[in-house]
Amino acid sequence: MASVFNDLSPYPIVQAPMAGGVSGPELASAVCDAGGLGFLAAGYKTPEAMFQEIKQLRGLTRRPFGVNLFMPQPSVADAAAIEVYREQLAGEATWYETPLGDTGGTTDDAYDGKVAILLDDPVPVVSFTFGCPSRAVLDAFTEVGTLTVVTVTSSAEAGAAQRAGAHAVCVQGVEAGGHQGTHHDDPHVAGGVGLLTLIAQVREAVELPIIAAGGLMLGAQIAGVLAAGAVAAQLGTAFLVCPESGAHPLHKRAMTDPVFPGTELTRAFSGRPGRGLVNRFMREHGPYAPAAYPQIHYLTAGLRKAAAAAGDPQGMALWAGQGHRLARELPAAQLMETLAVELDAARASLAPGATS
Known part of the structure; x- marks a missing residue:
């Protein structure tokens, strides 16, 4: 997916799908137009509301984008x-x-209705959180030309995603803000695994491309996860404070x-x-x-x-993620530009023969 991802966006930067009104068309379009991969969060929305946001986003940008779905939860x-x-x-x-x-x-977040809409009117990328879709669903998205990404928090979950036919995994470290995307919420399992360790574990377990998520706020951190084997970095808290974000003003100020x-x-x-x-x-x-x-x-x-x-x-x-103190109140396009400059500088410093 590394080469495919390069076709989707010039920069290996993904704007995380933050449910609850944060990741709407304005934020996603700004990120897309600035060279990243913007995402709409369909969680907690009706299928019709999701469809209308997709329609609005298509009116704001011609760049590829993604939509995130919540998986049905067991009772x-x-x-x-x-x-x-x-x-x-x-x-x-x-x-x-x-x-x-x-x-x-x-407890299903209207999953079937949303899947039906996305298969009837495909978008470039669909990601899934709180579980892994069936092989039939993932194959159906493949047939309509949609790339699929499954959020995982362990190598076992990554293995399940690979067996089901996902095109990539979003590896979520414990540093990430918002909900942990575990497939099976076990109340007896405490804490979680840090992002860099988790990337290494998942790379050993599967051959799928990795999108890294968890506390990432700076271009140098993006360079770090790319060096660790990810093809892209997903940032949420970093974009939450942007003016295009739909987060409540009190939430933004609290960062x-x-x-x-x-x-x-x-x-x-x-x-x-x-x-x-x-x-x-x-x-x-x-x-x-x-x-x-x-x-x-x-x-x-x-x-x-x-x-x-x-x-x-x-x-x-x-x-909020663990890096919330590094949040910068910039328009999304300016934040993307800043991250890209930082990423290039970090890559240059890591290149063979580079001097400090």
């Missing part, structure tokens, strides 16, 4: 544990004057606010491990949140919206 949540967590959040509902959400929503000194993995907001800035909600509820995605996501959705409306970042899900 393994403990109903009793969810009710205990609901009781714990009762005070939050009172404080923000909003009811807790209904946890009986669908460099000393009130939020670091990040942690938590289930507090969605029931699935995700890395975000440590705030009051995470500290108070993270230790007690059950492994129940997307049920906890539905349960807390109203609270998070109410906190944002009240101007209170302490109640919001402030997803």
Whole structure:
């Protein structure tokens, strides 16, 4: 896919698909036109809303782009544990004057409907998170000329993606902001593997091209993962603060606010491990949140919206990677240019015969 990726975008830089309204047509088109591969996040959207965003993006750029889908989730949540967590959040509902959400929503994120649209009206790239599609689905995308990428967090998941017929894997290190893209959320498995180690493990396990993701913010870091064997680097937090990003202004400001000194993995907001800035909600509820995605996501959705409306970042899900302090509030095109210059300089310094 390295040569194919070069045909998709001049620079080996992918804008991560950040769900929840962050990665919309404006951000994706700006990245595409600046030489990267922009992505739309279809997660949490209806098939019709996804279709309309694709239509809008095509009106903004003629460059190739990608669309990311969430895989359906197995119904393994403990109903009793969810009710205990609901009781714990009762005070939050009172404080923000909003009811807790209904946890009986669908767990498939309208996956089949979105796949049908993307097969009927193909886009250049489709990526998948929270699992691996079947061989039949991946083969169908291959037949319509769409490149497929599966997000993985282990060499075993990468092996499953290769056997299913994916064209590439997005290797997500534990440093990454937002949800961990594990295929099977095991509450007994703590932490995760760092990106450089994970790249090495996946390279040993599969022959698929690797897109590296996890805490990457600078061109020198991109050069590092390329030297480690990746064909491209995927950046999310770096683009979150761009003016084209749909992230809430409070979320953007929090990236460099000393009130939020670091990040942690938590289930507090969605029931699935995700890395975000440590705030009051995470500290108070993270230790007690059950492994129940997307049920906890539905349960807390109203609270998070109410906190944002009240101007209170302490109640919001402030997803961010470990490199959030390096965020630069630049237009996406200018950030792409800066990353490209840094990447070229880093590559030159690593070239044989280079002197410092």
